[in-house]
Amino acid sequence: MIHVERPLGNAADPAWAQLLDGAVIDDLDLDPVRPQEEHLHLRTVAGVEVDMSLDRDTHLRDGDVLAWDEPNLTAIVARVSPGG
Template identity: 50%
Template sequence: MILIEQVLGNTKEVLWKQKLDSARIDWLVLDQWEAQKNRLRKRTSGDLEVAISLDRNTHLHDGDILIWDEAGSSAVVVKTELKSVMVIDLGNVATQSLEIILRTCFELGHALGNQHWPAVVKGSKVFVPLTIDQKVMSSVMRTHDFSGITFEFVPGEDVIPYLAPHETRRLFGGAEPASHAHPDHVHTHTHAHGHSHS
């Protein structure tokens, strides 16, 4: 077993792109729950057991390089499998009267809370992880027919650069299946987004 306490770099960096171009890559595949942890033990696709022990408040990202063997031209690289995210855009609502802004935001928060969908608000956008089938989530949004609100689904990896680490954990960690959910997630999200307790 190999202990990993820091990330060497990322495949998106120019220097590493060149190094890895002809290298043999062994993938450490993480689902979205594992990707939020700073401590875990797992086997790579090549059956190498690694123990991750990163600093608190840090986690692994897609493309992170954990091991580099210069002589053997091989590397262990993280591959995250994050679900898509619904991005709700409130930009058009922001130009309306205060009354309409408040009503729309309250109704949206109530709708998300009733569905038990975790969410992260960043600027005029609301990020909601895919917790059920995308068609069902689209149907729920269309049923409410929120005036001035648009939404789209984007890959989780595309959203991460816009979020702080704690927001990423909240977004993807909060979308855990019921068997993995933590009580603090439930309280954090339901109270913050107008969940009705009726």
């Protein structure tokens, strides 16, 4: 299980885009309402358990990098679906 307290950055940021180029990306699908919750226990597309304890002021955006394993070049990235 991976514990997340805040995003590390966003895949759209140039520095993260460069780091993630060629990396294995494991998406964590979220609807537009759930990212605002403070505590979530979910699974990524690949089945990795993610336990999120977010600060009240933290709002996840599509592309937020939640975990980064540099030696293995793998990342968990939030995918926030549009709509509501």
